[in-house]
Amino acid sequence: MFHIDELKFDEKGLIPAIVVDADTKKVLTLAYMNKESLKISMEKGLTCFWSRSRQELWLKGETSGNYQHIVSITADCDKDALTVLVKKDGPACHLGTDSCFNETVYESEELSAFSLESLMTLIEGRKINKQEGSYTTYLFEKGIDKILKKVGEECTEVIIAGKADDKKETIYEIADLTYHVMVMMIEMGISLEDIHNELASRHVIDKKVKQEKMTK
Secondary structure (H helix, E strand, O other): OOOHHHOOOOOOOOEEEEEEEOOOOOEEEEEEEOHHHHHHHHHHOEOEEEEOOOOEEEEOOOOOOOOEEEEEEEEOOOOOOEEEEEEEOOOOOOOOOOOOOOOOOOOOOOOOOOOHHHHHHHHHHHHHOOOOOOHHHHHHHHOHHHHHHHHHHHHHHHHHHHHOOOHHHHHHHHHHHHHHHHHHHHHHOOOHHHHHHHHHHHHHHHHHHHHHHHHO
16 A cells, blocks of 8 residues: 555646446546545545536535445556545436446447346436437336336236246246336436345345244
């Protein structure tokens, strides 16, 4: 571990800080710190940046409540860039999305692996930059009532397929339901992390219940 005086700030006294979600490892945003904001970040355990547009210190979450609690700050080999690992209280982007990085510029079909996180990013991108002919964009344009109607319809389809004991069809309909639920989540500002945390809290409760039963 070295002192911050060893870091290489640019001619404006700034150093880029790549903010990464500690749980999902997703890149949330790219911001800039000066020596003062870095010291504040380390003292408070919360990300504090230097706003280049407003020319002032900016404590992330001070007005929105979307604080970023710092797990670690790591410098690169040249000591001229930082990676800030955080646990966040809410969306990282000022547009209300989980991350500032939502628009795919290039993606290899052979090398890229599917994940729910990547699908959420794609859906977020369709909400921010609407594309003509996109079904996802169509849903966002129609609004929450249309989205909820589709969620309800897909729920029914899952029930019908499950009742028929048709595994292949049930998988297909669950996939449809999952997609529409994710569209609803984006519309309502709910992240995968929110669901993960809720399930994790239930797991703890369930574990306690099992332990209580075992001691009786």
